[in-house]
Amino acid sequence: MSEHAVTSGRATPTPTTESAHYRSGLADVDQSGRPAFILTRTEIKLLGIAGVGFFLDAYDLFIINPVATMLQYRLYGGGHLPPNLEGFMKAGANIGSVIGQFAFGYAADALGRKAVYGKELMLIILATILTMTTPTGTLSPDNALIYLAVFRILLGIGVGGDYPMSASITSDRSNLRKRGTMLAYIFSNQGWGSFMGSLITIIVLAAYKGVMEGKGQTSKVDGVWRIVVGVSLVPAFGTLYQRLTLPESTRFLASQKLKNANAREEGDAIAELKRAQLGEDARMGNLNGPVDEKVGADAKGEEEPSSSSSLEDENAAPPEVLVKKKAHFSDFIKYFSNWKHGKMLLGTCMCWFLLDIAFYGINLNQNVVLQQIGYDGAEGTPWQRLFKISTGNMIVTALGFVPGYYASILTIEKLGRKWIQIQGFLMAALFLAILAGKFETLSKPAFIVCFALLQFFFNFGANTTTYCYPAEVFPTRFRATAHGVSAAAGKAGAIVSALAFNTLSKDIGTPACLWIFFGCCIAGAGFTLLLPEVRNRDPDLILAEEIKEAREAMERQTADVVAGR
Structure with a gap:
């Protein structure tokens, strides 16, 4: 799957390797121009x-x-x-x-x-x-x-x-x-x-x-x-x-939406993950200018976070508590x-x-x-x-x-x-x-x-x-x-x-x-x-795609059974 395949919330398989191509659309958003080892x-x-x-x-x-x-x-x-x-x-x-x-x-x-x-x-x-x-x-x-x-x-x-x-x-x-x-x-x-x-x-x-x-x-x-x-x-x-x-980080809170969501909501979860990453990038001081069009599309018109935000500003990030179900060991297994x-x-x-x-x-x-x-x-x-x-x-x-x-x-x-x-x-x-x-x-x-x-x-x-x-x-x-x-x-x-x-x-x-x-x-x-x-691999997007593809496969199977095929 190419690096752009996840931006629309729909799976588009392509014959590329799994590792570096499963990345967020925000992987290259750091607009500071500094080498990676120069920190904010x-x-x-x-x-x-x-x-x-x-x-x-x-x-x-x-x-x-x-x-x-x-x-x-x-x-x-x-x-x-x-x-x-x-x-x-x-x-x-x-x-x-x-x-x-x-x-x-x-x-x-x-x-x-x-x-x-x-x-x-x-x-x-x-x-x-x-x-x-x-x-x-x-x-x-x-x-x-x-x-x-x-x-x-x-x-x-x-x-x-x-x-x-x-x-x-x-x-x-x-x-x-x-x-x-x-x-x-x-x-x-x-x-x-x-x-x-x-x-x-x-x-x-x-x-x-x-x-x-x-x-x-x-x-x-x-x-x-x-x-x-x-x-x-x-x-x-x-x-x-x-x-x-x-x-709490917004990425952790957003990742909890991957639980118990139907296929359509999984697309929303992908966008939520990208918005969360955008928020973290702003708070960590890695957004020094306007966000590019692709990221803006991923954020679905959401107001860009201020680049002057700091770690303490996360208290005001998501007002609702997204962790509705605790991670259980059975999920891990x-x-x-x-x-x-x-x-x-x-x-x-x-x-x-x-x-x-x-x-x-x-x-x-x-x-x-x-x-x-x-x-x-x-x-x-x-x-x-x-x-x-x-x-x-x-x-x-x-x-x-x-x-x-x-x-x-x-x-x-x-x-x-x-x-x-x-x-x-x-x-x-x-x-x-x-x-x-x-x-x-x-x-x-x-x-x-x-x-x-x-x-x-x-x-x-x-x-x-x-x-x-x-x-x-x-x-x-x-x-x-x-x-x-x-x-x-x-x-x-x-x-x-x-x-x-x-x-x-x-x-x-x-x-x-x-x-x-x-x-x-x-x-x-x-x-x-x-x-x-x-390097540049986003495992949350991989998980979101896997869950969505599995649900789509189940829906197709269910539709086939209903249609008598």
């Missing part, structure tokens, strides 16, 4: 509101590495943490994330984004405060780790809930031409979260140097990790009010029982699962990498060791994480999600193979370069696009739930790595584990082939 003020505001969740995600998930090292000195006299408890503590947030991704994803579709958004941030705040109260002085060392791990599970529920919530909030409001860029910007905050986690650790350690080095009070490290964890409360409190008061839709969910789930086995297997156990590059803190006083580990973590993040994210931001609308994901998987597999095959013989500079390139292609690749894909390929009605299911599959992979890597690396060696990660990346590239390219 309103888009920057949305980026700040939604992006803080991924900043906290990386900060809280990756900060556990230096915290675990600090707890060695506070609880075990510098000795290693018990392997099982260390694995449980590192996996705790990911275990909670699976719960949060399912629960918040479903709730966002069933109850609406406005009713749910902000609650996940409240959970993050509560869990962070409870984590800081870990009574290391009164509980036994093992019980203190269990206490910490339990509240990190609660933290993970909030962090996990942020995945489908922020993805849906952003996708609902984005111009199709900039949707992937907006999502990539949101996700790039993960790199900054990891970077700031290392930087804050270095700053707090520097403040404690006199006590820990000069006076030899190593137990003061207990204060270091609590401060480092507590700093994450600042951005969390800073955006809580904005999340709780963010109004029915939709994805169709292989045409189910294979896309399988693709997003498996790609994210396979990616996170490799990605978290490397990053939750980064001490192995730091050992290879000489920043594992194997020598010196406890303070010197901790400072060196944090410096090594910041180097690794600066070399690979942040540049990879911004390479995705700058190219995602040009290269497309599918190309970036496949090349990212394959390039990551290449560097994993080099690391695995030459693990003992690579020089320190060669190892650093190889590992930095591995991190770069994780982030200029599947780590970014596995987040973007579920927010772009699925219709608004099922977007948050499908994103939550996909993200939960990814976190399942992270849990496998967190629980199994330490044991496996001792049993079969680190190079063998890296070969396993290599296989995961190759398989991930294969599963990407199940997914369409989603």
